[in-house]
Amino acid sequence: MKINIVPRHEPVGQGSLASPSRRVALGALLAGAVTAGAWTNASAAAALRAAGSAGTPHPAGFTRPDLKILTMAADIIVPVTDTPGAVAAGVPAFIDALARHWMLPEELAQFRAGLAELDKSAQQRYKRGFAACTPAQAADILQALRASSPYEGRTFELAARIEDPKAPFYLRLRDLVVLGYFTSEIGSTKELRYVPVPGRFDGDVDVKTWPYQNVI
């Protein structure tokens, strides 16, 4: 079996278009590059609409207002770039599912309190809910939260930090969005190169010919 040949990855506007599939992807994202902000917001808005009206509690997961905050945060943490972002990859639903059956009660409580805190910060700074902020405003709020979220732990693998009871809300939010994205089908195939059956191993290749990780 031959290795899956994936074309060179180049930033938008610099590279040659090496294959039909890449051309399709680049076509979409070149269009997106012009209107990236609008695309992001439209995507987020659609997701927010899907989350339904405010105030309806989820059985054991997040309330719908919480989901809106989470969706906005996910969109800022892993935004649309030359590839789709966390919202398109279904990350809010993934984290909501974790809240329902995976998070420990104290983790869920921390997460809910953290989302509420994001909303409160947005009200204080911008007189609107976090979900209603512009991407720039939401990024400012997340940046401030990041700066005020010390973490002394040291881990070498993301899942270990996600499980660390000492991880502050900011890290837990950021890490779960990152994990959700890079394990999604979109993250695995558009941002990473998921190669289930490589067929061969080449120990020393020029990073320009294969600028990807080899994860499964």
Add this chain to the structure above:
Amino acid sequence: MIQTTEFDAIVIGSGITGGWAAKELTEKGLKVLMLERGRPLEHQKGYIHEFTPPWQAPDRGLPDRALDAREYEIQSKIERGAFSWANRQYWINDRQNPYEQLKPFRWHRTDVLGGRSLTWGRQSYRWGNDDFLANKRDGHGNDWPIRYADLEPWYTYVEKFIGVSGAPEGLENFPDGHYLPPFEMTALEKHLKRSVEAKWKDRRVTIGRVANLSEAIDDERGRCQRRAICNRGCSFGAYFSTLSSTLPAAQKTGLLTVRTGSVVEAIDVDPQTKKATGVRVIDAKSGERLRFGAKVIFLCASTYGSLQVLMQSKSAAHPNGIGNHSDVLGRYLVDHAGVGVFAEIPGFENHNYSGRRPTGILVPRFRNVGGQDADADFTRGYGFQGGAMRDDWTNTAAQSDDFGAQMKHNIARPGKWIAFLGAFCEQLPQAGNRVTLNENKRGGFGLPQLSFDVAYGENERRMKIDAAKQAEQMLVAAGAKHVVTIPVRTVPGVSIHEMGGARMGHDPAESVLNAHNQVHGVPNLFVTDGSAMASSGSVNPSLTYMALTARAADYAVAQLKAGAL
């Protein structure tokens, strides 16, 4: 108790050694019953998560903490990711199968047909002649009743069948075998090799010798696809497991009967003939007690599993269990202590690799070789296994806390180059490191619990300090600026290189088995798994178990045909 069909031979266990015993005995014409305590598992069809992509993994691969804490408290702690959502179903349920830890001890075991041959690390090394001489030379442990020359043809025999990828090195005490083409080193591994071998003439960095088919060797098993998800099970049959290799060979003879869900309680011995007559079994599903008779018994239930069966086999002639007349059974347990050292090494950012390699690199033992080193405050030695690869997104993401477009781009790219060396330190055989039966505590199927009293000693402690120092010097020689030492495999059992307890030896007063793995005084009972080992060496032991098993099976059949059993 139901008396059932007689067999020529019974093989207890279906892991690496049980599979080999079944293959050899059936191919030599014996009618064999293989007993496995765990569930059935079918090659290919049974590997339910082999092709599951990350986005379909339960909770995207996050551990099921509630389930693991409740049912897999021990197994879920396996290091190096060998326990995961993709293969949890192969491992034993700890809640239903408790054991006693007088000191912290991990017993990692599976509960399916094929045993740990499904999940093993596949590293396949011959022991050197010095490994078999070590006990005699320094007086720790008893003298091995065999030497490298006794096993050499059997190493060749098993390597040719299982298929081992590796590179010959021409070292005296790290013997070369029969190898398929080696996997390639990464750019940094090649650099580490050059740096280390230039600075130290007695050190070698070689590619891990691994039971993966870098090239196909027959029509039955496919070539390795470089997926490196071996411990999920491999439908290509590209790494050695019972299910892909020895079981089909045994089944091809038409002489093999496999019975899963068969928990062996004891082996019966006739006090007049002094021979084993059969095996008592508890049916795991029905609880029914059964008995199977045979002329020869191969006990291959894994180190502690076999010791448990021997200890439970009490009779007037064997009041403390079979092979325990001199209180050696269960003693002299050994494993490999460990320490890990890693460093970021810059300068290779333009290099990458593609595909996934199912092995790492190895630095064969260089300490106290051919005599005691003047600067070594410990006896015997250690080897290193490791590798030099680039961080992936799970590593890079865990070392940063940023967000946004740049973060998304950065962590998807090949990360920092990290070189890692993990020591495997030989543990000295000590009588006090032992396992016993606790008749007052009942475990799975109402059988007594095993009780572990095992600890690493001062020699292992000193060896680890030296290993960390030497590893640091090698990484610095390769350009590391900042080296980090981390504890690995600190709790006995974690290396899953469990050995000893029914050690081989010349003298029945100080050993359980003779030079052909026969129980002293019970000539038709052979024990060929890790429990037979009289010392731990400094490389992975499975290939040696295979060679011992094939050799013992050859001897057993010859003896049987000669009417001696």
